[in-house]
Amino acid sequence: MTIRLKGMTWDHPRGYDPLAACSAQWQARTGVEIAWDRRSLQDFESFPVDELARNYDLIVIDHPHVGQVTREGCLRPFDDAAPASIERGSVGASYASYRWQGRVWALPIDAATQVLAWRQDRLGAAPRTWDEVMTLAKAGRVALPMRPPHSLMCLYTLTAQLGAPGAVEGPELFERDTASRACDYLRELTSHIDPRCFDEDPIAVYERMAQPDARIDCVPLVYGYVNYAWAGFRPVRIAFGDMPVFDGGAPAGSALGGTGIAVSARGAHQDEALAFALWVADEAAQRGPFASAGGQPGHAAAWEDDAVNAASGDFYRATRATLDGAWVRPRHDGYMAFQAAASQRLNLGLRAEDRASAIVDDLNRLFRESLGA
Template sequence: MSQPTFRGLTWDHPRGRDALVAAAEASDLDLTWDVHPLSGFESTPIEEIAARYDLVVLDHPHLGDALAHGCLQSFDDLVGHEQVAAWADAAVGPSLASYVMDGLLWAVPLDAATQVAATRADLVDRVPRLWSEVAALSRRAPVALSLAGPHALLTFSSVCVALGEEPGGAQRFVSVEVGRQALELMADLASRAPRRAPDLDPIGLLAEMTEDDTIAHVPLVYGYVTYADTTLDRPVRFTEAPTLALGTRPGSTLGGTGLALTTRCQATPELLDHVRHLMSGPVQQGFIPAHAGQPSARAAWTSPALNEPVGDFYRGTLETVEQAWVRPRHPGYVTFQTEAAEVVREALAGSISIAAALGRIDDRHLAVLGRTNPEGAAR
């Protein structure tokens, strides 16, 4: 009998690609990995991808659409509840819990990330810890916001969390008071940001920080350990996301990636062993970091050996990932995220008022939920 062939899709960055490709090459599986850009990873309909691939690297907000289309297999059915529980015990923050819906695990968290602060320490006298300090820094150094693609909404959401409110309510995406405060803060920072910054995704922002001196600080951007390498000429220092006041919750929106098996995948014992291998302690703490990956195991995040060559990247952002906000995962959320991000950008550019922007975000949010704005609700 011929060996079964498997095809996977991940995102085109060393962090998303290298460890998966190297592990497949070192295995006895006939497993090929294709890649698509970060924008495709963030917004391509999951049902389209699942129809063509056996293994898919996805973001947790895709789960609502994936389950609505019945295109993923649960790991509880594939490997059993005891294995899933062991993975949950080992995971950092909500990285595994974000892939649990209806009491079942639909993807394993190969990679953990959340929005944190990124700083060129050689260009900044002191890393800001509070949002008021971020605003003050922006008046004497180039501070950028992450606004490209869906990140305008993700940054807005994280600021709301720092202000004390998790978005995604039943009547509004976020309250008028908190939403206004968040957009006013973002608009103030955006008014002084470097000219090209709004067009750059997180990879672009961090790459620019390591290549020249046009960006000194980004208060919220998804952490990429590859840009913290202390051997770089211009390494980025990653620290906890800003808070409203000392001792309050850092506002951050969970990212990271999960590995899912689609319903077209005829999972063999060998393939499931390969997934277990990728999630094992030695691989999470050794093989994956050695291949530009960003592990999801808490033991890796607290490892002195892993932290030392990357300027304490993991330990320096651990509190933020532990407290990160998990986005809604209902059907239609990914489309809402794309549309609402454009509304946020319009508000920051002054094309529409803050009140109008909050109203449009609410309308889109409630439309996805199948509801309408309550009669006479104030905005």
């Protein structure tokens, strides 16, 4: 009898195509069939994992959910099942971001963080400083995805760049003066940007940027999407680089993204689901069928591979320093509700011209409440 598994991922070629390709290979090897459903990026960032675990054997998640899923007990932890090669090959903190309370709840299959995207056909070089970015913004040549939760991710990255990354264990998430300075910078930057950015996620911005007549030459903070770096994926090929810096600093503190593959604790075929997850997260699949089918691997072997880089205009090498220096968001049970509320408060405050310190005070209050403080 054929074993059939159901998986849930997110609706973009980067999220679906590599899993479909790897599942086809897996079926040829093992006879286990995996059918993948897709949900929107917005759902991916907010939909309860517990509900998905009732209906799917394999679930692609992001790391801020791990505190909640630990309480709910809806995922099967990997613990010692994962070979050391997966942790050893992790890019930046991708593997560590799925470890919570001593257990590993997902394996990184996709590594991403906020980097810089730019139009190589229009700019002589990637902007390296925030001063250069602001000059381009004043000329109407910059976009920034600000749809929640991406506005909050931008604030996270800027505060870390300014030397005060968020205190994930609290009680105050943000250092008040530094975060106020970051809010003021974000307000000034967005004042020179098309207001539609407040309703756009990274995919929407990329789709606009990749059109020949787009007036977007630079997106200074956006989660990297390797597909847009491929020749022929869209009318215009987008280039990528490390995020801009203040005062000659290193590209450190970008808010880590990416995805991990998790196994439902409620499925009827958990061992079979676990076996696929272990294979798709390890080096052979990551640098092979996963990368070639449009994935953005989480394994360093793929990020360092010459062929993988050549296909993507050196996307991986050009952004590796930013990813290696990325910052891991809070992950406690209660964080997801905070992320949604904080993003909304930030956007309302920026657009209403609230004092930056008042915005930061509200964000810190919401964070204390999320901790139960």
